[in-house]
Amino acid sequence: MAKQETRGRKALPENKRKPPQATVKINSIILPFVIQLKGSLKKGSLSPDILQNLFNVLNGKSIANNASLKQVQKYDDEHRKAVSLESETRLLKSEIRSLEARYEQLKHKEHDCQVLIKTGARCTKPAKLKASWQGIELNVCTQHFKTVSNQQKNN
Ligand SMILES: [Zn+2]
Numbered sequence: 001m002a003k004q005e006t007r008g009r010k011a012l013p014e015n016k017r018k019p020p021q022a023t024v025k026i027n028s029i030i031l032p033f034v035i036q037l038k039g040s041l042k043k044g045s046l047s048p049d050i051l052q053n054l055f056n057v058l059n060g061k062s063i064a065n066n067a068s069l070k071q072v073q074k075y076d077d078e079h080r081k082a083v084s085l086e087s088e089t090r091l092l093k094s095e096i097r098s099l100e101a102r103y104e105q106l107k108h109k110e111h112d113c114q115v116l117i118k119t120g121a122r123c124t125k126p127a128k129l130k131a132s133w134q135g136i137e138l139n140v141c142t143q144h145f146k147t148v149s150n151q152q153k154n155n
Contacts, residue, residue: 113141115148 026034040046113123115138127139131148140148
C-alpha cells in the first residue's frame with residue numbers, strides 16, 4: 001500500500017471540485033487592476049462590453065460606449081436648437097427691417113406736402129413750409145405754398 005499524500009490542501013470531493021484555474025505571477029503594478037477585475041467578476045458587473053472596451057484600450061483603440069454616444073447626441077440636439085434660434089433671429093431681423101421701412105414711409109408721409117393734386121392723390125414733394133389754411137396749419141411744398149396762400153387771400 002502506497003503512502004497517502006498528506007501535503008497541501010485536502011482535496012474536495014469529486015462533485016464539489018472547481019474547474020482548473022490558471023495560476024500566474026502578477027507584477028505589483030497591475031495587481032490593483034486584477035483585484036478590481038476579480039471583484040467585478042464576482043459582483044457580476046464585468047460585462048462582455050466592458051471586457052471588450054478594456055481590450056480596446058489596451059490595443060490603443062477608441063472606446064465607443066453609450067456615454068460618448070450620448071455626448072454626441074446631446075451635441076447634435078444643441079446644434080439643432082442653435083440653428084433654429086438662428087433662423088428665428090433672421091426672421092425677426094427681417095421683420096424689424098420691414099417695420100423700419102414702414103416707419104420711414106410714414107414719417108416721410110407726415111413731412112410730405114399735404115395738398116391734394118388734380119388726380120386727388122397727395123403731393124409727394126417734401127413740405128418745407130407751413131401754410132395757414134382756414135385756421136389749420138398745413139405742411140406744404142414751396143410750389144403749393146403759393147397756391148394755399150392765394151386761396152387764403154381770395155376767401
Ligand atoms: Zn405740394
